[in-house]
Amino acid sequence: MILLIDIGNSRFKWALFDGEGVVQRGAALHPDDMEAFATSTWGTIEKPLRVVISTVASPQLTERLAGWAMAQWSLSVEIMVSPAAGYGVKNAYGEPGSLGSDRWAAMVAVRSEFKNRAVCVVGCGTAVTIDVINRKGEHQGGLILPGLTMMRHALVNETDRIKIGQSSLNDEGAQISFLACDTGNAVIGGTFYALIAAIDRITHDIVAELGVNTARVITGGDAPALLPLLAAKYIHRDTLVIDGLCVMVQADA
Incomplete structure (x- = not known):
């Protein structure tokens, strides 16, 4: 079994891969206590053969997860770096590793599906x-x-009179229409x-x-x-x- 983890800027997804397909998966926002989350999520699974991570988040978050995997399974995680070429895709970047690993993995996935x-x-x-x-x-x-959220935060933070609640920043209860009659919408x-x-x-x-x-x-x-x-x-x-x-x-x- 291989544990695959996709760490984004605000949330992450994970899956257990048995060599043929995904047998278990999940998703969550970045937890305040990564070690506690990892223990509750993966603490009871059999030791995986590998832990492979694609991350665009802070190094500290990844290091905490790597530390947990070492303490739990005596296993070093593998942090994916975009290569110059592989899996049917050729990287256009002059410095291949500077391309986000999430973008590389997504291109590998669509190349595999759409041939x-x-x-x-x-x-x-x-x-x-x-x-x-x-x-x-x-x-x-x-x-x-x-x-979306980044644009909304920019409007709130870089202007004096656009003041809206957190729910408006996150779409909660919002009515999306062509023209709005309040600042949040x-x-x-x-x-x-x-x-x-x-x-x-x-x-x-x-x-x-x-x-x-x-x-x-x-x-x-x-x-x-x-x-x-x-x-x-x-x-x-x-x-x-x-x-x-x-x-x-x-x-x-």
Whole structure:
């Protein structure tokens, strides 16, 4: 059994992979006490053969998890670093390791699923990332945009008179409409439309460049909220980073 962990900026996902498929999975926000969370979540499972982590979070969080794995299983975790090429994908970055491992894993996953099609991958988390691979699996580069919550915090923190509650920052109870009649919903609607307009326009231009058969794949915590408002057709994959880690560890076996 291999424990796969995807640590994002605000939440993480994990899965147990038995060599053929995922047999157990979960997701959570970053816990205040990582060691207690790890013990309650994985403390009773059989010692895994490997613990493989894709992380874009603070080194301290990853170090705490690594320390727990060593204390619990006497096992060193493997922190994934994006390579120059592998698993059917060629990295476009001049410094391959500077490409986020989550973005690399997502591209590996879509390359495995969509084979010889060009793919545009949209990751909707704390930040929004857009990466493109052509039909040959060659990474064409990508873009990084602020995510919904980041845009909302920027409006609140960088202005004097936009003051809204935490629930408005997190969409709780919000009514998304074209025009709003209160500040909280105006911020929510404005940031939604800013992001969907950007995603639709960017992917439109990518499809125009690479061809109409280009697949648009969307993932990340904010994807379900954005999908109903997007004009183009997107394929939703909820666990794309974990899926990519599965492809890699299976190929390495």
